[in-house]
Amino acid sequence: MxxxxxxxxxxxxxxxxxxxxxxxxxxxxxxxxxxxxxxxxxxNTVRESSSLLRQGSNDMDYFLKNIYNSGMKLSSSQELKELGKYTNADSLDYYYQAKAVMKDFEEALKYLDSEVYQESFIYINSIDKFFFQGGVYRSTVFDSYLTRWGVAPETWMDVCGGNRTTPGFYVTGSGELFYYFPCIDLSGKGERIATIFFHIDKSFLLEKMQFLQNYSTYSIFLVQDETVILEVDGFGMGIPSDIVQSFDSTTKEQMARMGEKLVLQKRSDSIRGNYILVLPENEAFAQxxxxxxxxxxxxxxxxxxxxxxxxxxxxxxxxxxxxxxxxxxxxxxxxxxxxxxxxxxxxxxxIEQIIEQQKADKGALQQSFFHNLLKGDFVSRPELEYMAKRAEIPLTGKEYYAIAVRLFPQIDADHIDGQTVEEARALQLLLGHYLQTQNIGSLWSYKRNTLVFQYIMEADGVEDNDIRQRISNTAEWLKEAHHVDSCWGISTICRELMNFWRNAQEAQDALLEAGRREPVLLYGEAKGQDKSFYLPYSMEEHLAQGLRSGDFEQVGQTLDMLREENLLRRKLDRGQFLKLSRRISDILAAQCGHLDETEESLIRLNGILIENRADAQNEEHYFEELKQVCYRICGIAVGQKSLKRNNKIKSILQYMEDNFKNTGMGLAMVSEQFGLSEGYLSALFKEEMNVNFADYLEDLRMKEACRLLKEGGLVADIAERTGYNSVQSFRRAFKRVLGVSPSEYRT
Known part of the structure; x- marks a missing residue:
């Protein structure tokens, strides 16, 4: 109290x-x-670690997958299967058949990277002979090679004559690694008739496995059928078998904790194996x-x-x-x-203390928009259009340049000390202020890493030479005032912000070329001395995203840029062009899935390069056909999206038909039922049905109300049976829609 x-x-x-x-x-x-x-x-830490494992394993899979594709192609070769039926090596038919197999074998090896394998050969079970380096060897003669590789002959014959029907790895007693592919006679008893072997360069793969730089110690294992194929055992503890056995073999990626260790697993369908990464938990979760x-x-x-x-x-x-x-x-x-x-x-x-709700600052919104544009954070065109409208930025009608700068080009990016980091931070601020003094329009910046910055510069009416001169002045000022060397890359002019990603990539490409030639370089002046094929990650993402969304314009622009860079500027040789084609085919195959028509198109597309000689006309024909294939994939994507939207709308309409009598029926109820946001559902309904959601729902209720009134039902009962909370609400809605009251309608 x-x-x-x-x-x-x-x-x-x-x-x-x-x-x-x-x-x-x-x-x-x-x-x-x-x-x-x-x-x-x-x-996020676990995801970053998983991403590092994913990137490293994808790099290894790239090399092993090429061998896998060649091995599977050879093991399913009809020529090899026919040869495996011979038991007499002295017949003329055997000679011609062996010659055909060796030709196919040598042709397949031409397209493999020689870095990842050392030797390759074929063992024929029926005649007990080896095909190796263009010759045919008896097993007794070939034993000398096996001895050199540390292979016991009796163990080797177990591998050659085993029951395994799928590709696998074999580790010799001396640690040599072989990737073998059984050839099975499916027309007979399913016996193995031959085996293709690739002697893998183990040191090359081990070097690829050492991709983590932020950890003092870690272990990584490549495991197939519970056998360790490759390992970098930084802890010296071997593979954690108890944790590995607890992993679900059907799951692509998994994580577990083992004492003070973080264990990550990624399954590789390409080689039918698993990558196991073991990290120290104290370093992984230090943040x-x-x-x-x-x-x-x-x-x-x-x-x-x-x-x-x-x-x-x-x-x-x-x-x-x-x-x-x-x-x-x-x-x-x-x-x-x-x-x-x-x-x-x-x-x-x-008491007179008023809290005012602040309106979003226009300048801050524009800064955020251009920052995300430079980072490439916009996932889709609608998102970019919405954010531009919110910041009151026109996507067309203005001109912009993308500019990339690299400070201290003589310093290796992997060996940056603390003093350089602090100097780079200060120089970024100084550069922004100095560039504003060069009579340039609005300027926005983004820090790509410690030494590389990227700018988007508004430059209406400014010519390329003017921009080059102003950037050159900035580079000279940086050198004279602060004794800092720098390289600059300048894109072509951008007149549509929707395609600015292309200009950002141009600035990066010009920056790479500037590091080898002169401090300031326009993209149009870069000659492209690098003769390797050009397909950066940003272009892969835009091509894949365009194919997924069915965006014909985005796909066409990406292919045009690839054609210009690889055909006109770099003038790729046949080998590099084949690698480019193979990478593009992988991207297309990943997007189209198992569509037979598209697979046939990809085969015809690759046939243009394989069957014809490499010249400008043939390569132009390749890009024309490539664009048609991509447009077909886009058409399929658009059709699938349209079908999916139609099916979704049909389900929504049926749900409304079944539940419109529920007083809680509305956007919130339907969006929760179908896992959509209310805004998206409203826009989808309006677009597909050409009527607002609320109007359509009210029309359903009014039709049912009219039917019940004609049958003589009471107004109070009808209001409840058509989903209205009260008789008054029902009367007002009925009067608004039909122009008469329920009683007047009945009479």
Missing amino acids: AVKKILKNNAIIRLFSSYLLVLFLVIATCLTGFGRALDIVED IERLKMFLFIPLGLALLCGIGFAVYCAVKTGKPINNIAKKINDIQNDTEPKNVNTDLKYLDAT
């Missing part, structure tokens, strides 16, 4: 209690948020530990400051209220009040 009396009579105590309650609610919310944030950071350490100090300070502020506000606001309450009590008791007007004015001034 005493506490309740104090709270009732003392405004300071009441206010302080309410402020303190709000403060503790805020602190509790912050703790919950921080806990969730730490979970997100941990999840989380630092966040936990820094969390308690700010929260403690916030709590102390909050309590102090609550005391101050409670006294400041509660004291005048207490005084006024005392004056009112004096008046009620016929005593003379003192200074009532003064206290009322003070209270009025205290």
Whole structure:
């Protein structure tokens, strides 16, 4: 009772209690948020580690997949299967058949990277002979090679004559690695008739496995059928078998903890094996530990400051209220009040604290838009259009340049010290200020890494030579004022921000060329001394994204840029052009899945290069056919999306037909049922049905109401049976839609 009396009579105590309650609610919310944030950071750390494993394993799979494709092609060769049926090596037919097999074998080896394998040969079971380096060897003669590779003959024959029907790896006693492909006679008893072997360069693959630079120690294993094929065992503990056995063999990627180790697994369908990565948990989650350490100090300070502020506000606001309450009590008791007007004015001034909702700053929105544009964060065209509209930035009508700069080009990016990092941070700010003094329009920047910055520069009416001169002045200023060398790449002019990704890539390409020739280089001036095929990751992403979304324009622009760079500027030789074609085919195959028509198109497309000689006319023909294949894939994607939207709308209409009598029926209910946002559902419904969702729902209810009224139903019952909360709501809706009341309609 005493506490309740104090709270009732003392405004300071009441206010302080309410402020303190709000403060503790805020602190509790912050703790919950921080806990969730730490979970997100941990999840991101695992994802980053998984991404590193994915990238490293994809690099290895690229080389092994080429061998896999060639081995599978040879093992299914009809020529080889026919040869395997011979038991007499002295016949003339055997000679011609062996010659055909050797020709196919040599032709297949031409398209393999020689870095990943050392030798390759074929063993024929029926005649007990080896095809190796253009010759045919008896097994007794070939034993000398097996001995050199550390292979016991009896073990080798177990591999050659085993029951395995799928490709596999074989590790010799001396550690040599072989990738073999059984050739099975499917027309007979399913026996093995031959085996193709590739002697893998193990040191080359081990070098590829050492792709983690941020960890002092780690282990990575390549495992097939519970056998370790390759390993980089930094911990010296071997493969964690208990954890590996707990992994689900059908899952692509998995993670587990083993003591103080983080174990990641990625399945490779290309080689039918698994990559196992073991990381030290203390290094993997070092960032989380630092966040936990820094969390308690700010929260403690916030709590102390909050309590102090609550005391101050409670006294400041509660004291005048207490005084006024005392004056009112004096008046009620016929005593003379003192200074009532003064206290009322003070209270009025205290209460007049208005919290205004701030409007989003236009400049900040534009800065965010251009920053994301330089980063390439926009996933789709609609997202880019929406963000540009929100920031009031026109996508056309203005001209821009993409500019990339590399500081300290003589410094290896892998050996940057702390002093260089700090200098680069300061120079980024100085460069931004100096570029603004060069009579250039608006400028936005993005830091790609410690030494490379990228800019987007508004330059309406500015010529290429003017931009080059101003950037040259900036490079000279940087050299004279700060003794810092730099390289600059400048794109062609951009007149449509929707395609700015292309200009950003041009600036990066010009920057690479500038590092070899001169400090400042326009993209149009770069001659492309690099003769390897040109297909950067950004172009792969845009091509794949365009194919998935059915964006004909984006796909066509990407292919035109590939054609210009590889045919006109680099003038690729046949070998590099074949590699480019193979990479493009992989991208197309990944997007089209198992569509027979598209697979046939890819075969015809590759046939243009294989059957014809390499010349400009043939390569132009290749790109024309490639564009047609891509357009067909886009058409299929558009058709599938349209079919999916139609099926979705049909399901929604049926759901509304079945549930319109529910009073809770609305956008929220339908969007939750189908896993869509309310905004997307509303736009989809309007686009497909040419009517608003609410109008369509109301029309369903009105049709049912009219039918029930004609059958003589009561208005109150009809209102409930058609999904309205009250009779009044039903009457108003009926009058608005049909122009008459329910009673008038019935009569």
